[in-house]
């Protein structure tokens with residue numbers, strides 16, 4: 319059975335895309351077939367796995383707005399076992415164009431249902447909002463992985479995120495679960511990181527992963543080379559931690 323996980327937090331810059339790319343590549347390195355769906359008009363996951371604009375003929379916008387088959391958008395990446403449905407800036411108009419359309423909340427689910435059997439896991443990299451694209455992602459998913467930056471106001475906005483999850487459960491996807499909560503960009507040299515760690519674990523209890531992603535400069539460099547961290551610098555702390563996360567996620571799925 320294919321398992322679909324959305325990576326979501328309506329705050330920007332918390333590590334959604336970094337986690338989507340490197341968790342995906344990590345699980346692929348462990349022999350799983352992974353489809354990454356870039357659902358953000360910024361296209362950071364797309365460029366982060368080395369897919370350039372020239373390689374893209376159709377993207378997630380064509381799937382959502384024009385109901386083109388998802389199979390026609392899938393691109394193989396240089397990382398064995400990792401494929402991507404790319405996004406480009408044209409996705410930025412999709413929310414407005416989708417609003418008057420039929421079945422606007424279930425477009426992504428319908429498209430994914432036709433291809434997902436070829437994969438063990440699908441990871442959807444959500445945009446930094448709780449709009450229609452994110453609703454599509456939640457409707458298409460089995461669960462949601464929430465990256466939380468180890469910074470001031472880490473928990474701010476999470477109640478709106480949880481409300482949106484409840485709304486999608488009620489109207490479109492009753493079995494939607496929380497996959498896990500991931501602490502990202504952790505700085506061990508400050509007390510703040512530990513405070514946030516304690517606070518997040520108090521709130522989310524055992525939903526928080528044991529793995530904590532540290533702040534690691536190699537993780538921020540890798541996207542400009544179009545490589546997951548395991549291929550850019552396999553000996554880095556970032557690679558080690560994202561491999562640990564991949565193991566933890568796979569262990570949670572037996």
Ligand code: ADP
Nearest residue numbers: 330331332333334335336503532533534537538
């Ligand atoms: P989001 O998708 O939530 O907006 P990103 O994954 O794009 O967040 O991360 C925001 C920025 O922080 C990017 O420039 C990324 O390279 C960098 N970054 C993410 N995680 C780390 C980390 N653990 N250490 C250092 N830089 C990171």
Ligand code: MG
Nearest residue numbers: 334335358362
């Ligand atoms: Mg992103």
